[in-house]
Amino acid sequence: MTDTVKIFDTTLRDGEQSPGCSMNLEEKLRVAAQLESLGVDIIEAGFAIASEGDFEAVSQVAKQCESATVASLARAATADIERAWAAVKHAKFPRIHTFIATSPLHMRVKLNKTPEEVLAAIEHSVSLAASLCPDVEWSAEDATRSDPDFLCRAVEVAIKSGARTINLPDTVGYATPETYGAMFRDVLNRVPNADQAIFSTHCHNDLGLAVANTLAAVMAGARQVESTINGIGERAGNAAIEEIVMALKVRHDVMPFRTNAVTTEITRASRLISGITGFQVQPNKAIVGANAFAHESGIHQDGMIKDASTYEIMTPESVGLNASNLVMGKHSGRAAFRQKLEELGFRLGDNEFQDAFVRFKALADAKKAVYDEDIIALVDDEVLRGHDVIQVKEVEVYCGSNGPQRAILTLEVDGKETTVTSKGNGPVDALFNAIRMIVPHDQSVLERYEVHAVTGGTDAQAEVSVLLSEDGRTVRGRGAHYDTMVASARAYVNALNKLMVKRGKSNLNEASAG
Incomplete structure (x- = not known):
């Protein structure tokens, strides 16, 4: 048994299932590139059969990746598996990851199948996947609430059918380190062909035990860990990559294992995911929090x-955390700015660089001091929002104690600019009312509006995050600017763009006014 633990990143699949978290194709490709820089071994790029957008994202990530294995999730169904293979087949290292539930509760309520029918489904699905793809992973959904005898039978069938990675997930965050580790030891000892597969963890954080459970399983023999950047994911999230990697590195004395992770890329990966998803990292978060x-x-x-x-x-x-340094000012030129971007890990195309440089100059004119964090926020906002169909062009806000407050807003929607004036109960309300006038979305509800400063001082850039909901869909938007109202408009419009994508609208003119 090797001492290397493989890192399986599911930020693009399980992480994106966080309420309000969605990424477009360009964002997913940027995340995938950063994950390769981080040194993850496997990238689960999505659930190919879920939608055309998911299929395209998995396909493009598969074509882009140079070193990481690219996986697509698939249920134990022929259509799922064939779709997954179609998406990953162009990868240098493709993987099909198929799963089915094995707990009595899930088999009875969700699948309406008997244990024998589930075993037959495992044999069929894994065999089909193995006939298409040289690398097949099988997962026993809700493994921690499965009958131990049946779980062993299911694992044996999966390996016999061609799976070379076996994942035993704690799907609902029910396990404790002792019980999770014991489950792995039991399966590894009892399943006769267990030596033919690598065993994997996948832990959810409902009881705050995801990382502890993951490490317990590694001690028990698991050699792959499934996790996400910043621990994002459904409900309370997943085990956090950064915590697992650093725990194995710092406590190598008691956990003598290694990973291929490039730990100096951790902070950059964390900031990228936070910027794209709008999920701010809590200050006391281990490894990557502001107070860490x-x-x-x-x-x-x-x-x-x-x-x-x-x-x-x-x-x-x-x-990868460096001290906050005063780096540049309004007299800095393009060469110095490009060098700073490279130091911060940004690789921009010519058009993106020019747009970012223009915004940097405007920021340098407005602020007394420009810090690394300012440039990171500026470029994240520029690059990640550059492909949005709705764009903020101009914002004017009139406010004070003698309301009503008023906003004049210009948006570009599908290349056409529209300007409106709106009133509201405060400047933010007036501004968001103006957005609704240009792009009507009466069924949407603003669930959350948050503002925080990127750096200290009264001239600090503002980062704004909003949460919109509509008919069970939730999306998060983010915007940054040295003017809080401009940042607010950008955040709301970013969320609206994501909502339009979730609705499946390809032409925003149908929803635009004027």
């Missing part, structure tokens, strides 16, 4: 001055 390496206590500060190892078990640099 902050020390306020006098006793802690004194120890840090004398020797950083008194209170830091890893360095900020080891996860």
Whole structure:
């Protein structure tokens, strides 16, 4: 048994199932590129049969990736498996990941199948996948609530049918480290052909135990871990890649395993996912939170001055976190700006670079000091929003104690500009009313509106996040600008673009006014 633990990233599939989280094709390709820079071994690019958009995303990620295996999820159905193969077959290293539930509850309620019918479905689906693709993974959905004897039978059938990776997920976050580790030991000891497969974890965080359960399974023999950047995912999320990787690295003394992860890319990956999804990382989040390496206590500060190892078990640099440096100003030229972008991990095309440089100059004129975080927010906002069909062109807001407040807004929708004036109960309300006038969406509800400063000071850029819901769909939008109202308009419009995609509308003119 090898001491290398493979990292299986499912940010683009399970992570995108977080309420309000959706990514367009360009965003998914950018995430996939960063995941390869991070050194993940397998990228689960999506659920190919779910929609044409999912199929296209999986296909494009498969064609783009140079080093990572690219997987598509598929149910135990012929159409799913054939669609998954069609999506990943152009990858240098393709994988079909098929699954079926094995717990009594899921088999009875969800599948309406007997245990014998489930075993037959495993044999058929895995055999079909193996006939198409050289790399097949099989998952026992709700493994932690499955009957141990039946789970062993199911695993044996899956391996016999051609699966070379076996995933035993804690689908509902029910397990504890002791029970999860024991399940892996039991299956590895009892299944006669277990030595022919790599065993994998997939833990949800409903009880806050996803990372602990994952590490317990690794200690018990698992050699692949399924996880997401920042731990995003359904309900309470998944096990966080950054926490697993750094736990294995820092505590190598008690967990003598290694990964292929490039840990200095962790912070960049975290910021990218946060920027794309609009999910802000909580300040006290392990590894990547704003306070992860902050020390306020006098006793802690004194120890840090004398020797950083008194209170830091890893360095900020080891996860790619650099000090906030004053880097550039309004006199900085294109060459210096391009060099700074490369240092921060951005690789922009000529048009994207020019747009970002123009916005940087405007920011440098408006702010006294431009920090790395400012440039990251600026470029994330520029690159990630550049393909939106609805674009914010101009914003004017009139506000004060003697309302009503008023907003004048110009949006470009499918290449056509429209300007309206609207009133509201406050400047944000007036601004969002103006957006609704240009692009009507009366059934949508603004569930959340959040603002935070990128850096300190009264001239700090604002990052705004909004959550829109409509008919059971939820989307998050994000915008950044040194003017909070402009950032607000961009965030709302970004969410609206995502909502239009979820509705399946290809032509926004149908929903536009004027």
